[in-house]
Amino acid sequence: MEDSSNNIRPCALITGSSRGIGRAIAVRFAKSGVDVAVNYSREGGKSESAAKALVEEFKSLGVNAVSIKADISKKDEVKYLIAETISNLGRLDYLVLNAAKAPFKPIEKLFERELNDLVRTNYMGNIFCVQEALSYLEAASGKIVFISSLGSKYYNASYPLGSMKAAMEAVVRDLSETLSKKGISVNAVSGGIVKTDSFKVLRQYVEGLDMMPESFFVTPEEIADVVYFLCSGQSRGISGQTIVVDRGMSNSLFRNFTK
Numbered sequence: 001m002e003d004s005s006n007n008i009r010p011c012a013l014i015t016g017s018s019r020g021i022g023r024a025i026a027v028r029f030a031k032s033g034v035d036v037a038v039n040y041s042r043e044g045g046k047s048e049s050a051a052k053a054l055v056e057e058f059k060s061l062g063v064n065a066v067s068i069k070a071d072i073s074k075k076d077e078v079k080y081l082i083a084e085t086i087s088n089l090g091r092l093d094y095l096v097l098n099a100a101k102a103p104f105k106p107i108e109k110l111f112e113r114e115l116n117d118l119v120r121t122n123y124m125g126n127i128f129c130v131q132e133a134l135s136y137l138e139a140a141s142g143k144i145v146f147i148s149s150l151g152s153k154y155y156n157a158s159y160p161l162g163s164m165k166a167a168m169e170a171v172v173r174d175l176s177e178t179l180s181k182k183g184i185s186v187n188a189v190s191g192g193i194v195k196t197d198s199f200k201v202l203r204q205y206v207e208g209l210d211m212m213p214e215s216f217f218v219t220p221e222e223i224a225d226v227v228y229f230l231c232s233g234q235s236r237g238i239s240g241q242t243i244v245v246d247r248g249m250s251n252s253l254f255r256n257f258t259k
């Protein structure tokens with residue numbers, strides 16, 4: 001995905017990319033010759049060491065990379081995240097809004113603190129990222145891809161994150177209209193069920209999930225491929241859409257997993 005006009009490598013920032021789906025997206029970009037900013041939120045733990053190892057791996061592939069600790073729910077940290085991306089990598093072509101965090105419990109049982117965190121991390125944080133990145137994305141005629149989930153449309157008793165995903169899919173539609181005038185494309189990828197760290201918790205709350213055949217589980221790489229496609233010129237006819245990548249799981253309401 002090299003910028004053929006001047007041989008400058010494009011740059012991708014993927015929020016929450018030291019592990020899980022974000023990591024697979026970061027790898028997809030780096031292996032395709034894109035410089036990558038790897039973001040994580042927790043200091044001094046596994047995420048930080050994983051982010052640093054990823055940066056070294058990417059540099060050995062011949063692209064430039066940087067790891068940046070920033071909590072997207074805090075506007076000043078988002079300012080820092082974008083500033084560090086630009087000062088280390090020089091530009092920003094692709095902003096992938098992947099980071100998410102939410103408790104698994106019914107909406108009516110959320111404490112005020114949890115409700116605040118839910119909205120700040122999964123709605124406001126994404127908008128902070130877009131606002132801070134806007135001028136750089138405009139300069140690069142860039143792309144924004146949001147990572148959504150089936151919870152935006154389907155009920156799950158313990159998944160308040162679904163309502164934030166629904167709100168963000170509306171934001172994606174609205175931004176695609178307003179930002180197209182600046183040459184920025186905005187789309188989303190909605191994933192089915194992926195076996196990441198969050199799945200280990202989800203399976204405790206979704207009855208029958210363990211009965212789901214292996215063939216319905218989506219791999220992080222399958223999501224990453226569609227994100228990459230949406231950042232490529234091949235997706236030029238797509239705007240404001242949420243592309244579902246769930247191996248067809250949501251096509252049928254009535255599936256007998258016991259067979």
Ligand SMILES: NC(=O)c1ccc[n+]([C@@H]2O[C@H](COP(=O)([O-])OP(=O)(O)OC[C@H]3O[C@@H](n4cnc5c(N)ncnc54)[C@H](OP(=O)(O)O)[C@@H]3O)[C@@H](O)[C@H]2O)c1
Nearest residue numbers: 016020021041042047071072099100149191193194196198
């Ligand atoms: N797993 C699934 O089945 C599935 C399905 C469809 C869609 N999705 C979506 O795909 C995305 C990634 O999911 P995943 O399963 O890979 O998640 P995960 O394994 O739980 O990882 C979440 C990532 O988000 C980061 N993060 C959380 N809060 C953050 C904050 N405030 N600021 C910056 N980074 C933050 C984490 O960073 P730290 O490591 O520093 O905590 C981590 O890198 C999410 O948007 C999720 O909703 C997941």
